[in-house]
C-alpha cells in the first residue's frame with residue numbers, strides 16, 4: 118500500500134547518497150509534494166519514480182525500490198549509481214519502463230525481468246556477462262538498449278514481435294547475429310569487433326570460430342579494458358594501494374617515533390597557545406565553553422594579534438553555509454577582517470585533527486593558497502580562521518550574473534588556472550607528506566589582489582564524514598572516489614580538470630539557480646566535442662576575445678587529460694603546471710603575468 122511505498126522510498130533516500138535534495142519527509146505527502154514521484158490516479162500506489170541527473174551514487178540497496186510493486190516507470194538515468202543492479206528492481210511485476218542509462222552499474226544483467234517491460238534501457242554502464250535468454254519472454258518489449266557496456270558472449274535468438282528499437286553496439290559481443298534480428302540496421306551492432314552476419318559482414322570473413330575465442334583476450338589486452346582483465350587489474354591496484362598505504366603509514370610512525378625521541382617533535386606550526394579561560398559565547402562560539410582546552414592555535418607566520426575572545430566579540434556576518442558548516446566574516450576591533458568557519462560533522466578526534474592541522478599549516482604557506490591563520494578545537498566546537506579574500510570566489514566570478522558584473526576574461530581564467538595548479542602542486546609535492554586537497558572546486562578558489570587563483574579548504578575532507586565531504590562536490594569528484602571513498606592526488610587532478618572545464622565552458626557542475634543540470638561536466642564536454650564542432654563547448658563570454666581559440670583548445674586538451682577515467686592515466690599536477698605554462702606563446706607571457714584585458718574585442 119501507499120505507506121509501505123513511502124517507507125521503501127525513504128529507505129532508498131537514506132541509504133543512497135544524493136546531491137540534489139529530495140525532501141521526502143512526510144509520508145502522507147508522497148503523492149503531493151515528493152520530488153520525482155507520481156502516483157496512480159486514485160492515489161493508492163506509487164507508479165513512477167523519475168530521478169534523472171539527481172547525483173545519486175553508490176549501489177541501489179535490495180529491498181528498497183524493489184518493494185514498490187505498483188511501479189510502472191523507473192528512470193534513474195544520468196546518475197552515479199554503481200555495483201550490481203539488484204534483481205528485485207527489473208523484476209517488479211508492474212514495471213513497464215526502465216531507464217538506467219548513463220550510470221556505472223556493473224556485473225551481469227539480471228535474468229529475472231518483468232514480463233510487462235516495454236522499454237529496457239541499460240546503455241552506457243559497465244554491465245558485463247551475457248545477454249540473458251529470458252529477454253525472449255518479454256513479448257511487450259519495444260526498445261532494448263544495451264549499447265556502451267562490456268557485454269560479451271553471443272546474442273540469443275530473440276523473436277520479439279514488438280521490438281522496434283535495438284541497440285547492442287559498443288560491447289564485446291561475439292559470433293553471428295541471429296536471423297530474427299537481421300532487419301535492424303548495422304548501427305545496432307557496430308563496435309563489437311567479433312560480431313558477424315547480416316547486417317554486418319558475413320561470418321566467413323572472420324577467420325575461424327576457434328580463433329574467435331582466442332582472439333578475444335588478445336584484443337581485450339590490446340584495448341586495455343577486458344572484463345576479467347579489468348578485475349585482475351583492479352585487484353592488483355587494490356593490493357598495491359593497500360601495501361603502499363601500509364608502508365607509508367609505517368614509515369610515518371617510524372619517523373614520528375624518531376623525531377619524538379630526539380625531543381624536538383615534528384611540530385611545524387610553532388603554535389602559539391592562547392588560553393582564554395571561560396569566555397562568553399555568541400554567534401559562532403556557542404560551544405566554546407570548556408575551560409582548560411580553550412586554546413586558539415596560530416600558524417607560524419601569522420602576525421595577527423587576536424585571541425578567541427576577540428573573535429567572539431567581533432561583529433560577525435554570515436557569509437554562507439557550506440558542506441562543512443557555516444562561514445562568518447568577522448571584523449575585529451582593530452579592523453582586521455577574517456573568515457571563521459564553524460565546522461560541523463567532524464569525525465576526527467582531537468589528536469587526528471591536530472595532526473591534520475599541522476600538515477595543513479605546513480602546506481598552506483604559498484602565494485596560491487588561502488592562508489589558514491588559526492584553529493580552535495573543543496568537543497563541541499571546531500573553528501578555522503582564514504584570511505578574508507575580498508575579491509570573491511571563482512565560482513561567484515564565473516557564475517553570478519548580477520548587474521554590473523564584468524565577465525572574467527580569458528587572460529584572467531588562464532592566470533587563475535595556472536595559480537590554482539601551482540597551489541595544488543605545492544600541496545602535492547612540496548609538503549613532503551603526500552598531502553591531498555580533497556575538495557577542489559570553484560567555490561574553494563578565490564581571486565587575490567593580482568587576480569591570481571588561490572586554493573582554500575585544504576585537507577578538510579579527511580576530517581569529515583564521507584557524505585559531508587563529498588555530497589556538495591559530486592560533480593567534481595573522480596569516479597573512483599565514489600567506490601573507494603578516498604580522495605587521492607589523482608582524484609585532485611580530476612577535480613582540477615573539472616574546474617578547467619568549468620572555466621572553459623562557463624557551465625557549473627554544481628546545482629545552481631538559472632543553470633542547466635550538468636552534473637557530469639566531463640561527460641557533457643566529451644559528447645559535444647565528439648558530436649559537434651569543438652568551439653561549441655566554449656563559454657560564449659570567451660568568444661569575444663581575439664586570438665584565444667587556439668589557447669582555449671589547448672586548455673581543453675589539458676582538462677580532458679585530467680578527467681581521464683583511469684586514475685593512473687591522469688597527468689601529475691606538476692606536469693599540468695608545465696602544460697599550462699606552455700599554452701602561452703613567449704611573446705604573450707607578459708600578458709599572463711599582468712592579467713590585463715589587452716586582447717578584448719569590442720563585444
Ligand SMILES: Nc1ncnc2c1ncn2[C@@H]1O[C@H](COP(=O)(O)OP(=O)(O)OP(=O)(O)O)[C@@H](O)[C@H]1O
Nearest residue numbers: 436437439440441444456503504505506510560589
Ligand atoms: N577566505 C574567504 N574569504 C572570503 N569569502 C569566503 C572565504 N571562505 C569562504 N568564503 C565565502 O563564504 C561562503 C561559505 O563558504 P564555505 O567554504 O563554507 O562554503 P562553500 O565554499 O560555499 O561550499 P563548500 O563547503 O561545499 O565548499 C561562500 O560564499 C564563500 O565564498
